[in-house]
Amino acid sequence: MKPPPFAYFDPTTLEEALGLKAQHGLDASVLAGGQSLVPLLNMRLASPEVLVDTNRVDGLGGLRRSNGTLELGSMVRQYVLEDDEVVAQAVPLLAAAARHVGHRENRHRGTVGGSLAHADPAAELPCLALVLSAELVARSNRGERVIPASDFFDGFMSTVLQPDEILTAVRIPVPAGNVGWGFEEVARRFGDFALAAAAALVTLGDDGSVASASVALAGVSDTPVRATEYEQALVGTDPTPDNVASAARIIERLVTTSDDIHATQVYRRKVAAVTASRAVTAAVNRARGGE
Amino acid sequence: MAGDMRSITLTINGRQLSRDVETRLTLADFLRDHLDLTGVHLGCEHGVCGCCTVLLDGRSVRSCLMFAVQADGHEIETVEGLSTDIDKLHxxxxxxxxxxxxxxxxxxxxxxxxxxxxxxxxxxxxxxxxxxxxxxxxxxxxxxxxxxxxxxxxxxxxxxxxxxxx
Amino acid sequence: MATSIEEKPDFKWIGKSIRRVEDPRYLVGRGGYIGDIKLPGMLYTAVLRSPFAHARIGSIDTGEALEVPGVVAVFTGQDCKEKMNPCANFGPPTITQYPLAVDKVRYCGEAVVAVVAESRYAAEDGVEAVEVDFEPLDPVVDPIAAIGPGAPVLHEEHGNNLAYERIFEFGEVDDAFREADVVVEDKLHWGRSSGMPLDTCGAVARPALNGSLEVYCNSLNFNFFIWLVAAALKLPSNKFTVIPVPAGGSFGSKFFAHKVPTLAGFLALQTGRPVAYIEDRLDHITNSDHHGSDRYYDVRMGLKSDGTITALDVDVVDDYGAYLQFGVGTHGNSLSQAVGPYRLKNLRYRLRAALTNKCQQGAYRGFGSEVQNWVLERMVDKAARQLGMGPEEIRRHNFIQPDEFPYKIPTGNIYDSGNYPAVLQRAIEMLDLDKWRTEQERARKEGRHIGIGVVTTQERSVFSSTEFWFWFDKPAFPLTSSPESVTLTIDPTGEFQVQMHSQAMWGNSPETVAAMLVAEEFGVDPYKVNVSYADSAHSLPGTGPGGSRFTVMIAGAVRGASKRLRAKLFKIAAHELEASEDDLEIVEGVVRVKGVPDKSRSLAELASTAYFFALNLPEGVESGLEESCTYDHPYTTLPSDDRKDLGVFYPFMGHACHIAVIEIDAETGTHKFLDYVAVHDAGTVVNPKTLAGHVTGGAAQGIGSAMYEELVYDEDGQFKCSTFMDYLIPTAMEVPEFKLGHVETPSPYTEFGIKGGGEGGRMVAPAAISAAIDDALSDYGVRITQLPIKPSEILRQIETGTQS
Structure with a gap:
């Protein structure tokens, strides 16, 4: 299991990197943290002619919070989400869910942008980008595009990124006010891709009913999915665990992942609903001030 | 086709050294085959088993998922960095x-x-x-x-x- | 018969948890594994694996591959067929195999072409450039269908896909069922997993002097059978030497794993250069010699209304995959302890071995006996539930009692000793079973699902060789040897050397065991004993580890060699001290006259005499201090001609009780261990800590086989889990904290009373986990009938149970 030959470039500026992408297009793969790409290379399931290693590109590894937005450079390592105080303060959901992304050794190299661009539907970060209504910033020599997460994932392990584009940042609106969050995942082993995972944000009205809800799922379809019908069903209701759970049945129809060696589709349907309702209930409890 | 070659300089277990490597050479193979650091083990070569773990600037990483060229300018520690003297173990x-x-x-x-x-x-x-x-x-x-x-x-x-x- | 713990002899080293003598080299990254071996001019091999389950191999175009920079040579199955004999084979002669597929591929992942190059990178570049025309054939995936009418045949020469069929009957089975008050039956499936060591199989072969071939190899070879590999390579046996290399784990996967060294040897002979073939993970998962058991059972158990088990009827189809190199020995293991720890007299065992388009089966920790344990315990639990008995109650009622040993079971095998009630009692106390039952009830009222699984299983140890052939009325080679040897040397300065005569190190502790035993015999420091491994050209007969045999066998060999060496020391010392040999003793490395401590010689002094002062030696004593012992299996008997009695073939019978406490999340089918107790009896314990390591490590693998690991082929024979992303080895998060206990009932037949315990927790854990899950979800009528148990299956059964 050794990688095939490739032409290797490790530019230090974004301009150089974009130049290489403009020149080589689909023949060039971006090497970010390498936790998904390098296994594919080692198994020779991917054989790009050119690797554009963005690890030395200046300016992609920053993290800052300003004006209600948490902006993460695409090369921010995933472990930073776990460790960084700014992230924990701004988007505690992200900090808490990050420990489910592979294992710590993977997160030391794996990047936020790499995971999003790889777009594995069972991965946590794409799901989190959706639930947080993140915006993804793509650059090319043609300029900059800001893509809402809801438009970013367009098929199985596929995104709307163009061959000449590089993901440079993720902008996450910092949830304002008293927003509760929850994250639930079921995997065969700890650290595996999700059989089903759900992330939720909930705000409550003065009467304790759900004022707004955002719920997204991983592992259940070709892409991560927002459970919009479930969100709508929750709004205005009294979020008792029973209400939250019974409304979650609606999620079952979102599940399209076929049977595989780890789980059946029937199972994923049930468990998608369970993880969603548990995530929402956890979010409700946090919105009420519990932990 | 033979791959591109690169010259790299890095610090391994506290010692700086330079080598010429093929760009597709994994860090794991570089450490094992070029530096004889046989404490780095290849168990799966796709980033799951963790037997090739080394510390890169103090953080654990899977050396089968990095290329040696990516370690240029960095510090690597392997188990040999703790002690290779069986009478004076860490x-x-x-x-x-x-x-x-x-x-x-x-x-x-x-x-x-x-x-x-x-x-x-x-x-x-x-x-x-x-x-x-x-x-x-x-x-x-x-x-x-x-x-x-x-x-x-x-x-x-x-x-x-x-x-x-x- | 068995000595009780109180009467245990006063050993100085045996029974102590000393640090392993093997450890230092591993701690500093100098394990010396196969991947660490680099020979000047060495070439590397990569293999093209079949993408089809079943296909005819058409033309192979290697031209482009030979143009790839670094590629030196390319070989196909046709080259093997022309230049070598088929691989070593303990199965039917009509099922032949070469290290590269000849004419046909018979499973996904089977090796088709080998590319030899200056680096593994270049070799893989070469593989990508090879073009093979495959003509796909219909695959045979389901083993029951495979042995039914009309199935495509894997081996035309064999004629059909039924590799073996026989019914063994012991006792009066039909009568017993007729007279039974209760009969429980079930269909069970034990899924295919494997040892999956983190270090794969590998070999480095080097053409040596005068046409001989040296092969460095991490296979656990029976060195007295290594001529079989030489024969495959058409080499005289004395021109073929295997140099043992420590293995980074085996668990069965390196048990006489000969395909890899055979291929490396072939490539070295063809190229005239040293050649390494080291499996990568894809090679190993898809194409190892040793996938584990894959069995489909129809089982019936008959009982009296008081819970007495009277009859067991086992009908098993075992999916052996495409080849049968190790015969059906995994069922000999089942028969060695077929009735478990129970006084069950009547047994029928029907075995059909099916050939399918899958990788071949071999050994995995337990060698098939762990499957029988699971099946038996599943049936006992089902019967207990039907009879309204508790799991410990039905077991106590049926246990062979401590005063009944040695006990002959219906198959003819002997159980040497044991105290099953004591093991169970110890486990119950360690867990505080009553506390957990109370907690279980409390939780049930809160809607939580806690289950307690109590199982008691056998842990046979030290195989002998009759089980390889008692299957057949007219066996071709009715072998009766399975020896192990040791050479013990005191060097000229008085230091100890132990040489073992097989590749024995795969993560067990053979050097520690040998060093401790030498220390026990001579009163020396075990850390000063040096241990090495002989190559096959210089070795005495050795079978190697497997079937939990090595500690028992090496103890016998060390003891034998020690006796001889001590006799020689005493002869020399008696001569020097002008004393009678009978009056001498060895205390802390000094030979002295009993009662006269001043009259003594140190080992260094005696060694000096032995090596340098021939004129000081007594008459007839040669110079030097070296003795060897080849220890044969201490208790083997022949099977009867009619095979109604299979003889004694696995008599040193360990035992274990595991109690698992598991909570199931009934909404997701996932689980959490709340507690886990494992009590084992492996006779006299040499090193409690290393034995405990086998219990916990084995249990972790049992958890893997029970809940995570599965080598899956789909209906087209495509392999669905060729990576560690899909073959799920438990991590530290999936394995619970174990509470461990030991009970010691020494074997009357082995040196020091040792029994083997190397297969450890894997013999037991799957049954305990299955029982705990059933218990947790008894309200839904959940019953585990196949492994591995996936959350989706648990949830499916909960849904079914809720609806009914």
């Missing part, structure tokens, strides 16, 4: 032997490096938290219990001022 190595935390030894260097990182960075983890932090390295022999014991025991040793300086 306290973590001692703890692994005392607790019978190794059987075939194939995951052991990775586990030892991860232990060093945990003791250095993460303070007083519970046994359950230690298990979570070790979950990125597979052990097929021990059932992990004695490895957890070794982490706890090594931590005590390292916090003992008599041995902490080593």
């Amino acid at each position: 306290p973590i190595q001692e703890a692994f032997s005392e607790e019978h935390a190794l059987q075939c030894g194939f995951c052991t260097p990775a586990m030892i490096l991860r232990t060093k990182e945990l003791i250095t960075n993460d303070g007083e983890l519970s046994r359950e938290e230690i298990r979570e932090q070790l979950s990125g390295i597979l052990c097929r022999c021990t059932g992990y219990q004695n490895i957890v014991n070794a982490v706890v025991s090594a931590r005590e040793k390292m916090h003992d001022p008599q041995v902490a300086g080593r």
